[in-house]
Amino acid sequence: MHKIVFTGGGSAGHVTPNLALISRLQKLGWSVDYIGSNAGIEKEIIEHEGIPFHHISSGKLRRYFDLKNFKDPFKVMRGVVDACVLLRKLKPDVVFSKGGFVSVPVVVGAWMNRIPVLIHESDMTPGLANKLSVPFAKQVCVTFPETLQHVKGGKAVCTGLPIRDGLAQGSALRGLTLCDFHRQKPVLLIMGGSLGAQKINESVRASLDELLPFVQVAHICGKGNVDSAFAGKRGYKQFEYVQEELPDLLAAADFVVSRAGSTSIFEFLSLRKPMLLIPLSRQASRGDQILNAESFRARGYAAVLAEEELTPASLAAGIRDVQARAGEMREAMQAAAAVSGTDAVLELIRKSAGA
Structure with missing residues (x-):
């Protein structure tokens, strides 16, 4: 052995x-x-x-x-x-x-x-x-x-x-049920990394009134970052951290907002999920996520929003842009070599x- x-x-x-x-x-x-x-x-x-x-x-x-x-x-x-x-x-x-x-x-x-x-x-x-x-x-x-x-x-x-084999074997129905969502409106999955991202979390919650009329939001916000004030809000579901449920949430998601860590974005690419990437700034990192995000933008897989420009309004605008260009992003991903x-x-x- x-x-x-x-x-x-x-x-x-x-x-x-x-x-x-x-x-x-x-x-x-x-x-x-x-x-x-x-x-x-x-x-x-x-x-x-x-x-x-x-x-x-x-x-x-x-x-x-x-x-x-x-x-x-x-x-x-x-x-x-x-x-x-x-x-x-x-x-x-x-x-x-x-x-x-x-x-x-x-x-x-x-x-x-x-x-x-x-x-x-x-x-x-x-x-x-x-x-x-x-x-x-x-x-x-x-x-x-x-x-x-x-x-x-x-x-x-x-x-x-x-890339994990089981990632592509999620059930959209299980994902929708987990969030208490329906099929009549697109699903947006938001991930801020394994520890969450405070600025992204704050911008998401501040923009919910603008987002929820056109999308349902599944928000993985990091341990200790669930806000009980939004617990009963229809069309918005918070998670601290997910493991077994992630394939189901990804199967249910029509597009994704995420940091630009390479593991996550290549997993999204393998599943053909259009993305809005918010890379860590150079003040908080060595700039690797910025390079990753720019590479994906250049290939047509993603839109990018700099953290320094992140506001509730710019986040909502970025999500609308990804939704509008989702078809062309999926086409570009479909043409990608083996992921x-x-x-x-x-x-x-x-x-x-x-x-």
């Missing part, structure tokens, strides 16, 4: 592509373990799936000044020791990393144990964790062809993004493990 260890965390976008691969590998008889942080969202998601989860010490890798920058390198070094000892016990044939700060000690620990490492980068430009991990990796899988030029050493392979990279990544995993 072949054995693999996955790592990646800090956000759902660093975990869900791993789930797509894990599901397929388990069906092929592989043994799977996962290494993450004890406080990260990955622990909740992976344990919910019944996959053996191991936690290590981890410190955040920051590009900005923070007093924690003086303490966290010691956590990272402790994490390397933790990962090295753990991997020596688990003895995997290969390690697969999806990124996030917790992945760096695991990648280094695997390299120290001479275990082949594959990395996957979702965004157009590599994140800091993956940049630090590249020297220790055998190959780097990337989602965008443009990313190839950003990875040195000839290690990069454009595979696309692993899911699951098979391509699995082939590299098998080769690296000698399977």
Whole structure:
């Protein structure tokens, strides 16, 4: 039996592509373990799936000044020791990393144990964790062809993004029932990322009187962000966070408003869902979501609204624009090359493990 260890965390976008691969590998008889942080969202998601989860010490890798920058390198070094000892016990044939700060000690620990490492980068430009991990990796899988030029050493392979098989198997009827919606009006799904997005949430609720006459709104607003004042509003359904229900909500949705994390937008692309993307600003991120969103706008898959320009009025106008152009967006998506990279990544995993 072949054995693999996955790592990646800090956000759902660093975990869900791993789930797509894990599901397929388990069906092929592989043994799977996962290494993450004890406080990260990955622990909740992976344990919910019944996959053996191991936690290590981890410190955040920051590009900005923070007093924690003086303490966290010691956590990272402790994490390397933790990962090295753990991997020596688990003895995997290969390690697969999806990124996030917790992945760096695991990648280094695997390299120290001479275990082949594959990395996957979702965004157009590599994140800091993956940049630090590249020297220790055998190959780097990337989602965008443009990313190839950003990875040195000839290690990069454009595979696309692993997408969960079950995502396309949702039921529109179950989604409508879950929200208490009907078929006479289009459904708009709004997602602000796994932790929610306060500014998006506020703009959505402030624009409901303008939106609800022409759409029904399913709003995934993040843990602790449900507003009880809107609990009984007809045509508006709030969720803190969804897992099993997501395929049904996507099946019911006619179009989507979302951040521009690559995992989410490629999943929408695979389902042919017209999008209004509101990328994280450069003040709140390294600008990767802006590049992702602009790439999708250039290909005709999405409209883009900068967070600095987000108001209730601009949000409502953007949603009307997507609704008006939904047909041409779907046509552009239909003409896209193969979207899911699951098979391509699995082939590299098998080769690296000698399977």
